[in-house]
Amino acid sequence: MSFDNVCKFLAESYPEQFARWLLSGNISNIQVLKTELSIEPIRADSITLLRTINEILQLEFQTLPQSNPPLPFRMLKYWTRLYDEYNCEIEQVVLFLKRTNSPDVFIDSFQSRNTIHRYRVIRMWEQDPAPLLANPALLPLATLAQSDSPNILLEQVAQEVARIESTQERANVAACVSVLAGLRFDNNVITQLFKEEIMQESVFYQSIIEKGEQRGRQEGRQEGRQEGRQEGRKQGEEALLLRLLTRRIGRITPEIQVQIQQLSIAQLEDLGEALLDFSQPTDLTAWLESHQS
Template sequence: MPFDNVCKTLAEQYPVNFVRWLLGAEAGISDPVQVLKTELSLEPIRADAVTFLRLSSRILHLEFQTTPESEPPLPFRMLDYWVRLYRQHRCAITQIVLFLKPTESEALQVERFEAENTLHRYRVIRLWEQDPTPLLADPALLPLAVLARTDSPATLLQQVANQVSRIEDIGQQRNLSAYTQLLAGLRFEKETIQQVFRGTFMRESVIYQEIYQEGRQEGRQEGERSIILRVLTRRFGTVPPELQAQIQALSLPQLEALGEALLDFATLADLTTWLQTHQTI
């Protein structure tokens, strides 16, 4: 998934969070925020990295960009979007371009379209200049926090990973972890991202710690088995009896290896594959 599409997905999954972050007191949210279709009137145009959020009396138009180069040029596109949106909805429109990655291009500083006596302005946010504090405080914005302003990128990445690991809803935690790791690729090497999230994911979460504390008193082997089964149940739901039986037959070293491996499992199919290659002979 391209980086700007990750941001579009986040904005459409968590529209209220983005509205509050970008508009603040101006938002005045009293009704649910509606995600509008990206097709506009006249000649249909559609942009993968564009999100339109409709409030009661305003539309928030978000444009996520990895680089400023585009055809037609971005300033003209912002004017074109504004005209089409206003023709269709006749309300106030706030347009914000969010650049994800710094470059040497002067186009990063452009915040308007100008031609003869036509002048159109929009806002530009360069994420690497943004204070990470409000992003770290909102789970929905954590994936963006890895790109925010910092004197120590590695420390910021660890902070974000720690925050993601504390999300109690396992489904939300897995999704936001994936989005965060994808966007972190704009700033960090793949090995660094994997190392930080492998060491943090699940192990510092409230649920994992609770399960671990309950199981550690049950004896080392039985406790390890209990922890694994409980974590699998929390992540994937009911574990089929045949898989439970295979886990019951594992030795302590195998259980410890499975305890490490399951942090990387995305589905029960990964567990099945692992067990097939680690069965006791």
């Protein structure tokens, strides 16, 4: 699971909070749409579609501006497909997560001889952290907001996470905070405030891999290093998936946990994508049955 997929999980878990942040007015009754459209699917790991009564909000989370095809052309393709499918107003917002000096993060339109298509661009490092700190669903993004004292900002995020009453929600938000904070902060800074194991591409995940490599070196064999790396990666995937699944569909039984532990790394990554469409425990059960060796 990548950084932008963590944002996708947050947006689909807290659609009203994201819609109220990005759209004007009192937003309610948000519908999360599938990320595949009919006929020829256009799919991106980072795309999220939230539908209000009058319009569709498309969120595109980008860690870096590089894209193939180029992002402006992709946004035009998304708009035409969505408008053809739903025939309503479409608000497109691209959120760049990692600070960069690339001029591409300032591009907010596709232009050719006869066509100009515009969309909104948000560079998280320029955003006021106050509204993000006030909303538990947006706390992970607050770690990337504008601040002259980033470490103090991270401490404020940790304080707000600690105020979340629900134990499960607090753990899930803390895990997502830890992942996104890895785009900005050193591992030691994060581990001082957050003790959660997290997923692939995060600084915590890298530390898990390093522990596996150290064990392999102690065994003195290349196989040991490779096995340690694989085991560390697998443990990191399993730990976060169980937390996200619990958030999505409720308590995971020990029997189901055993089945998840038997999955390969590739299957765990597939499950990380599939769980975004789960709404009840039977969805997980059916997925596991269809992916048994």
